[in-house]
Amino acid sequence: MPTFVYMTRCDGCGHCVDICPSDIMHIDKTTRRAYNIEPNMCWECFSCVKACPHHAIDVRGYADFAPLGHSVRVDRDEERGTIAWKVKFRNGSEKNFLSPITTKPWGTGYPKFSDEAEPSKEMRDGELLYSEPKYIRMDEGELHTLESNGLKMKAGVYY
Amino acid sequence: MAYETIIEDDIDILVAGAGLGGTGAAWEARYWGKDKKIVIAEKANIDRSGAVAQGLYAINCYMGTRWGENNPEDHVRYARIDLMGMVREDLAFDMARHVDSTVHQFEDWGLPIMKDPNTGSYLREGRWQIMIHGESYKPIVAEAAKKSADKIFNRVCITHLLMDEAKENRIAGAVGFNVRTGNYHVFKSKTVICGAGGASNIFKPRSVGEGSGRVWYAPWSSGSAYALMINAGAKMTQMENRIVLARFKDGYGPVGAYFLHLKTYTQNGLGEEYESKWFPELQKMVGKEYLDPEASHATHRPIPTCLRNHAFISEVNAGRGPIHMITMEAFQDPHLEEVGWENFLGMTVGQTVLWAATDVDPKFENPELTTSEPYVMGSHATGSGAWCSGPEDLSPPEYFWGYNRMMTIEGLFGAGDAVGGTPHAFSSGSFTEGRLSAKAACKYIDDGKGEGIKVSDKQIADFKEEIYKPMEHYKLYRNEIVAGSVNPHYINPRQALDRLQKIMDEYGGGVTVNYMTNEKLLNIGLKKLKIMEEDLESLAAEDIHELLRAWELKHRHRTSECVLQHTLFRKETRWPGYYYRGDHMKLDDENWHVLTVSRRDPKTGEYTLEKAPLYHLVGEEEEAMEDKALAEKKKQEKKSK
Ligand SMILES: Cc1cc2nc3c(=O)[nH]c(=O)nc-3n(C[C@H](O)[C@H](O)[C@H](O)COP(=O)(O)OP(=O)(O)OC[C@H]3O[C@@H](n4cnc5c(N)ncnc54)[C@H](O)[C@@H]3O)c2cc1C
């Protein structure tokens, strides 16, 4: 069904509604809990699954090609900067995986443009972007141009 | 209608759709425009929107000039051969010369990039790809956009671009509606950077029923970028260049890391290598210039993606399917096995779900592959999108009209899938294109080009009426029937999507016809799409969510029409394996070594199509080859005399 929600775990907080890129996690008016309103527009992207604070959302593979009896569970931890997966096969065997999701505390690695000097007119009229040329090669090397690379633009057939 | 009208005025830069391209635009715009008003309108939530919502396991476009790995022109040559020659090489070179600075910033922001333990450089998956732990790729780049934007309107679906009423052919913003509150949003802006992504689900997918969301490109890629630009009258290019992907069957798990890093390979149902068998015959169709297995073997020259598809499709048609990916050898190495699984968990979790459900452990069983239904987009091994200006220092006159990545409408810029002729940009290149267009948009504003835009109340009111029409229509007619969804006065978005997919599949070269079409079929397809357009006036939406689907459908429909127009125009088979023109089965460089450019007249709905010249980056290598070819030709001429 792609995603579905366990009735006893969901408290209707709406995190899944807020994040689903397909706009298909909605709160049921009677039960006040979330459910997938349009399973055939679900990508099994797991965005809602990762966002649910109560692990109330699970995925059951698409009915047209996935037999029952499997599960793929996930725990994404921004504080620790990791994501853990547990894959259970239909035959009961299991695989576990753990990966980093960031190398820095959330939101800290970004420069502040308000602290940066105003770009000169020459910069504005030229071809460089913010942080260039330095960030292209992490040295003083300049931007590649047709001239620097010995190239021309020619009409015709070239392979 | 009870919905409020909310007007956001005096915007300098409106980012319409903030996936990888849009977030790049919003981020960079602040640097060049400290005092500018930067606003994002996004139909989902930028933290998990677009094609990268579930993450990526690789950045597919990185030069590595820092480690002397590649130069930008190497990447252009690669894209050129992969796309059978059809690339805007000025735009491609421009993206490639900036893309490394984008990736180095991503690393600063906390994106975990894997390292080669021996050299200290990024771990390569292939010549252009580097491997990342990218589950949080989208939230990380969204954070950058949040730091720059003045306001972010999540859950606002953009339906139309606003045109200036003071000056002909100039942009003035966009309108749309909030998919939760239903409110009508008007954004008056001096510039718009369109980043609304590519198109899935316009051709009938292989999956049926519940699984029809299991498409390769995300189901929320609604072709909006294309429809918005086409409806506004922007010129489009290479819209015929749809892409078909060879992927793991049903789950559509990516194969890049499997081929390049894990060194797995394919076999037919008899356990044989099959690809090369098809090359001699294929060479007759496309010419030795485009398919030269010996040269490819000896150098880095790739066998074009479409031609490899062709071999796959032909082998299956010859009755020797299924095609398997041979994983059982590589997966004996526990490290490679882990990479194989994490690759899916990081970007296509559904493939893991499928293997768990079907007890496929690739260590003990070689999984099946398939070729997908076609997709329309502009950043993978295909280059559909808007006809944009290139940068001043690279572009020949036909490709340059003042501002980098500006379309043929003044003040309208684009990035990622929206920009035509720039294949192989992928995530990093799309973000880079966003940065380039943001800088250019700031310059456009500083040059005073966006002054005095005028949007009348009438234009605003007319769009409002048009947007909510499907809900009005539903209200008007729903009580004529007892219950259910069958109504003589309307169709709902799902019913219409099914019709669209059937037309595109059967007449435009989808999976059920083995990607085959011809002039007759295309003309019938266009006729059916025209009639369908009349029915779209009778589309019914029960609620705001369905209104979102209604507008996605309208955008898909317009995109499809443009695809068929272009496919009809190009009278050759340029990309066997993506689609075939049965009435012109050969590649024809004499007449069709050109880019196709279309414009739909917004007033009449008529399309005009033209050929635009192809300029190539030519270095010593190419000049030497050209000399050789010329000499060869002369020799032949002498002989025939
Ligand atoms: C399965 C898969 C695997 C891939 N693998 C890789 C890889 O390994 N490496 C790599 O580098 N690249 C990879 N790519 C490609 C990469 O994801 C794309 O090239 C890139 O995301 C394109 O950027 P974009 O900004 O054009 O589109 P997107 O990132 O899709 O952004 C489009 C945005 O527009 C929004 N939008 C759409 N319509 C509207 C509307 N009407 N109003 C408002 N907003 C709207 C969407 O919600 C979305 O946020 C992969 C893609 C897929 C699907």
Ligand code: SF4
């Ligand atoms: S898996 Fe993705 S598409 Fe499906 S409901 Fe969850 S967030 Fe939405």
Ligand code: SF4
């Ligand atoms: S995030 Fe979890 S708990 Fe909150 S509404 Fe969704 S399913 Fe329920």
